[in-house]
Amino acid sequence: MNQTILAVDQVSKRFAGRVALDSVSIDVARGSMTGVIGPNGSGKSTLFNIIAGTLRPDQGSVTVEGREITRASAAEICGLGVARTFQISRLFSEMTVLENLVAVARGLDDRAAIALALELLEFLEIGNIAKKWGSELSYGQRKLVEIARALMLQPKIMLLDEPFAGINPRLQNRIVEHLKALCAKGITVFFIDHEMRIVLTECDLVYVLAEGRLIARGDPNTVRNDSKVLEAYF
Amino acid sequence: MRNLGSLGIIGVVGIAALVLPLVGSDYATSFSIQLLIFLILAYSWNLIGGYAGYTHFGQVSFFGVGAYVGSLLIFHWGVPWYVAAAVAGFAGAAVAIPLGGAMLRLKGPFFAIGMFGLARVLEAFALGFDCITQGGTGIYLKPLSDLRPLYYVVVAVAATMVLLTWKLDNSRLGLKLLAIREDESAAEALGIPTTRLKIGTFIVSAIAPAAMGSLYAVYLGFMDPPTAFAPNIELTTIAMVLLGGMGTVLGPLVGAVALSVVNEVLWANYPQIYLASVGFIVLLAVLFTPRGLVNLGIKGGWLPAGRPLFRRLALRAGQTP
């Protein structure tokens, strides 16, 4: 089924006179893996934060399953079944990994929450770090725990902020496998990243931003060969 | 087994507390009442300051409000002291409800200063509106002939606060508060109802101090604005929690014991430098053990990491196939 679960319509945003986004529109299909790439300053982060609810656009709208979330707060958006990770991981450092996960669990009793947490840690192949403090983890482990924590919300849509940044290719591949498994279960995965290799091979749909504008849209093959994309990056 | 560790300590202390008036002197009982009142203040502050991370310098506002509500009830209408204390507790909560909604929107240092300012405003009101509060002359209450009932009430409240903290520490609510402390906007973005939890914690943290204010007035037989809103009550409370460990179950207890040792040694021999010494201790704590003695124990490996409940449940879950 290819219905649109997340729609961004003609969104624009300026910061102190500088145009960060200029009439950007994006459709994300349910259960798909969609990626947005673009060089630095292209407006990816701005777009991400507008979708996640930490920024408000000057113009345009954002809808999730038909409901408008343009002016909604991050908490409200979370309530609609959207979970996000942070680019610089914001784990709760004075808690163990297990507690980090259990802290955000909703609608489950203690036993079920812990069971889900352990299950997710197993799914991401980091079951052995459940007892470690948030502050003791390696960079890669933090990224994985961020993903696990977002998954604790049993979301319909996962928003990932540069999930592949700064980690080695082997771990990147493993994360992609996990994300694809999520899509297979019907969860929609949307992320922004620099890492073209992943986006241009694994995504169902790719958007390319440059200087605040959408310059390409399509499946990875099409985008890979798009001259505008090549120009923007090289 | 480790879990019984903190409960065990609490249990031992609890039994000692219960037995004290029967075996100890009147002085010991009297001294313990003061210690326990501070303990209760510390545990209350620990909730909003230690767990939720909203440290502030206005705890004494609730103490003072309770002191005056209680004193006036007793003075004008002869209300029994334990009823006055209960009403004072409600008054504290009632004041905290609108206050929480307004003040908790402020960021860290603004919130702390705002609450400090509030305490000064209330002190000024208590002094200024002397038609109601007797102002600077103060309110004189008939002193209690027997301190023991008062002592047991205070013990009961102290036990309640300690157990409440223990329950909180071992619950998901406690984790949510810690999440607010660690990273409030991340917590909010992940669906934790931060506003509701903050306000709720703030209100709960106001009840016991208000009740204790009233009981303190009865204990002293007297209340006036400098006593009700004394900055050194604030400082000592914060010092206890900071020194012991913010956001832990044993922290305020450890801090209270440590500071009363200081109290005993200094107040008896060098009372003039007592307050300066408490200030000095807070300074040392901020510089060298900002997370408190209890957390030193955790990092040093003597106390277990993480909340016991989750470790136990995780262990059990891990064993199921």
Added chain:
Amino acid sequence: MPIAELLIGGILLGGVYALMACGLNLIFGVMRVINFAHGDILAVAALSTVSIVVGLKLPFWVAVVLVPLASAGFGVLIHVLILRRIEGAPLIMSLLATYALSTIVVNVAILIWGGGYSGLPGVLGGAVRLFGVNVSISRLVSFACALCVSVGVWWMLEYTRFGRAVRSVSQAPELAVISGISIERVRITTFALGTAMAGLAGVLVAPAFAIDPQLGSRFIIKAFAVIIVGGMGSYPGAILAALLLGVIEVVGSYLSGAVLGSAYLYLLMLGVLLVRPRGLLGAGIRI
């Protein structure tokens, strides 16, 4: 209501508040530290001034020079021993540290000078006639000095090289480093300057008011009120707010008594915190 008298009295009082507030703003702006001990430095400075003039029988201007210098030295000590170690810790830690420091200073002051009141009745005595109101010379002089120094500091920040360095450290420390500015030196100098201003305020207060060791606690919350109403980090805001609050306090005291007069300031501060946290003029910086 004797408007002229109240207005003038308020403005004169506001001068000292301005000096305090500018010192606090300077420290806050550069180091993001809210110095709870600021008021107590003022109190100790005032008490020292009394000791110098009455005890050591030295002329008043000696105190005017010595005390701010000593305050600056004390500031350097605080910075090196305490504040430098907690750089990077959450803001609340510096609040706790300076709060504890404040307690230490007050109680040591009580030990040294006793808890009672003292003053400098003989210095800068007499009165002049200004706009039909009798104004005491000491208050006029302290107002003039305080205002000059406050405006002077603001001028320094806007127009001198050091001032630019200070502003760049407070607004963008990473860029300041790249421009070759030694952040640590700027911080030490700024903190010393801030405490010197508190020291000077203390010297100016000594001839005009009755002083005791607890004076600082009363001044600090008013200084906080000033910088919050004026907008944290804003110098013109602090100066204007200081004058405004001086007038409000004097008028409030006239109408409702001294105690409630001060309460009006705190209430205004709370009101601004809740409704317009960036100050009445919206000039303050966000934390």
